[in-house]
Amino acid sequence: MAKYEKLVEQIRNQIQNEIWKVGDKLPSLRKQTEVSGMSLMTVLHAYQVLESQGWVVSHARSGYFVAPKVQYLSAKSSDVTVQTTENIDINDFIFEVLQASRTPYIVDFGSVYPDPKLYPRHQVNKSLMAAARTMPT
Incomplete structure (x- = not known):
């Protein structure tokens, strides 16, 4: 068991045994390092x-x-198994998700490319030009 896991278990047990009550402030990181002898x-x-x-x-x-x-x-919540009662065709599900992403009212938060309309393009262009003028070759 790793050191951090031991500390996690120790603090969790203290909370369960109500040594630390709801809203109580835990020791600061520095104080806990002094008490436990572990690194920050x-x-x-x-x-x-x-x-x-x-x-x-x-x-x-x-x-x-x-x-x-x-x-x-x-x-122990990771030990719990989930029982499914209906069969799901993954291909149909993926197709539905992809079709839904074409709807303009749905925002794809998984995309790494935000909408270009959100960028202050003109200000960015001005800043880049000013920086290019002042930079040494």
Whole structure:
């Protein structure tokens, strides 16, 4: 078991046993490195894993806090199998998705190319020309 996993398990158990209550501020990254003897990156990784699992939330420039008990994702949730009751033809599904993407009202968030109308093209061109004029050859 990796060091960060041990820290994740330790903090998760402390939250479950209500040593840390909802809304409590966890020790800062630096303080946790002093207490645990782990590196800053290891502690940061552990906190990020806890955040991704829903155990803690981070607030900018304030630190990490115990998340509300909406629904914690357990570490064993990956063991759960999903039972399907209907057969789905993947080819038909993919075709439907591709057809839907042609609709102008649907935005494809998977695309890496945003709409060119969103770019301030004229300002970018001006900036590039000004930079080209002032750059040394």
